[in-house]
Amino acid sequence: MMLSRVAESLFWIGRYIERAENVARLADVARRMSALPREVGRPLSNEWSSVLIAAGARDVFGPEIERADAGSAVDHLFFDPQNPSSVINSVTYARENARAMRFALTRDCWETLNGFWSEARQKTPADARGSGLPDLIDWVKAQSAQFRGAFYGTMVRDDAFAFVRLGMAIERIDSTARLLDVKYHVLLPKTEDVGSSADHYQWLSLLQAAAAHRAYTAMREADVSAYGVAEFLILEGRFPRSIQFNVNALEAAVGDIEAYYGSQTPCHQVVRTFASDLRALSVDAIIAQGLHEFLTEVVERNYDLANRLSRSYGFLPVADDPDPSEKAQ
Amino acid sequence: MFDEMQDGDDVRAGYGDVARWLKSVDVDELHRRQKEAEAIFRRIGITFAVYGEGGDPERLIPFDLVPRVFTAAEWDRIDRGVKQRARALNLFIHDVYNKGEIFDAGVLPRDIVAGNDAFLPEMKGFTPPESVYTHVVGIDIVRTGPDDFYVLEDNCRTPSGVSYVLENRSIMTRLFPELFEDGQVRPVDGYPDLLRHTLVEVAPPKCEGKPRCVVLTPGHYNSAYYEHSFIAEEMGVQLVVGSDLFVEDGLVYMRTTTGPVRVDVIYRRIDDAFLDPKTFRPDSTLGVAGLMKAYLTGGVTIVNAPGTGVSDDKAVYCYMPEIIKFYLGEDPVLPNVDTYRCSDADHLAYALDHMDELVFKEVHGSGGYGMLIGPSATKDEIAEYRARVLENPRDFVAQPTLSLSTCPTLVESGIAPRHIDFRPFALVGKKIRLTPGGLTRVAMREGSLVVNSSQGGGVKDTWVLRS
The missing domain is CATH 3.30.1490.270 (Dna Ligase; domain 1)
Structure with a gap:
């Protein structure tokens, strides 16, 4: 048993920490893609605007999003106080949630998070200029890894642990789906591009940003291809940033909660269906459906699941029940 | 001017170890240790939140490394004086909300409480469990001479600062373990257990089984939030905000991942006005609708009781000697400061x-x-x-203007005397308990008599010696 508010905070700490890292990884995709050679006479594709679109920033930027450059995109993704998903905001929210239920996390977790936040407060857009950007990205990844280390290394495997894991998995599903979708926005499929070097390097950048390049080549022993990367990042159950891996993680976490509480909620079945549907899919079926369409569906399904979890464990504010004894008067 | 450690060239009783230590240690080393202590406080998050003033919203209360010491004999008197005061204050508050005998006897003018904003008519005729109103009492004490201790203020609502008592000791034993080797300093870390015992003892009439206690905080933007979370954690109880609780059929529940769970005793750290939007401020989002009704019908105990503020303003303070005499038939162990x-x-x-x-x-x-x-x-x-x-x-x-005692304190230029005061925390349940120690506050500016943390004051570890 734990306070619903505490469970919710734990869930969001998991999400925000992952989000900070994933936004940094998104920026890494654009950084890598924008360093690729361009073919003469072809319009430049704008990696930064694609990443912003994938990050859901179209509303904030408006039509300007097509002209976004590294400077404006990095400001938005890392620093913009108006962007609720910026790295700095994510870290601040994660730390605020932890502070609001200070002792539901171990001291190691809290101190790592508090340290992440106090360093984040010192960062400025100037730190992200030029060669500062890869350093900034590495710093976010290292801090997030440190939190995960403290989390897996010191937390008791109880409901608190499960709620953080749920948040982490939900966020990673969302982010891997969005990461893959960047490619859709960068380059609408044109036949002449398929198998061209630009296409190849873009898929490669994507794998690198997902920390999946070595895993991919080692496990697939194959060249990087659209088909291969999509299959790997969606369906490879052994790769920790794939969608399948994280849906399995959700299934395991709700299973732990069920074992812990001795009861299940309606969302348990929803998670299990999500996981088994995915396991039954082939990459051919995904491509046939359309990659973009499939990814959009995953993002929506994931969102719906997060809402169901919130309702099941009382995260959402419950309307105050009028005092029945007073109603009678 | 009375210095706690130095009596001219002599060192006063109790300060031998501290004086030897200060002589043997290099000031630069102390400054390094001071920084170390601050870094630890910062990392753990022991901060004092000040929002809306600009600057860093989470500030450290300056921590001074030089402890303040009480001998066993000095402590014996403080212990008796504080317990006496806590007893009298509770009897007084009960009287105010019930028969008003002290007014009938002409000892106190009736309008002293009638005109007080802290007086809550809702409490009239109600007696909480064990007839305890102020369960956690902070008595502010100053010293002006070897035997001259005075009570400056009684804090009967929600006195804060006890987390510093524990954390200051914890950091001192971490940085200077050698100072504690001879086992002369009495431990303070029993406080959370004593507080939990106190809360359990005042469980409400409708409580079934083992009383479930919670700490109610206004939330993490409150300046004392760290303390609220620390106390809850140390007691092993849930830290809740108002929206975690609801009232149904006169009983209080908290919302959990496994459904509603009954709550019996609420150690609240929010002000009376915010407790219950149905009874007090309707715009309060910090409280719980229907809480007062649940309280007055024995469904839950609120600690400290609502309306205890009638006893801690300075108009009532003036009469404390008379109040002690009236209810206990005793003279005050610790005198008041003359007050006009x-x-x-x-x-x-x-x-x-x-x-x-x-x-x-x-x-x-x-x-x-x-x-x-x-x-x-x-x-x-x-x-x-x-x-x-x-x-x-x-x-x-x-x-x-009292010439508050001074205590050696680490400042920029080295060790120098700075003015201090003292707040011990008495716990009142079936009996009265006092942890041997308390919060020593120090005015960090030379000559300043203002020790409040909101005014830049710092804190010290406080030692009560075994003998």
């Missing part, structure tokens, strides 16, 4: 004639705000304050 009530014509005339010597305080004020320290005030400040007093004399009291 500006509501009294003679007192007012004297006070206004001696403004440059006296300290003026607002009757309902706290935290060191709204004070005038005559000896250090300018002519203009005095004139301005005089106008305020004349406009509403009932709202002010005046006291002689």
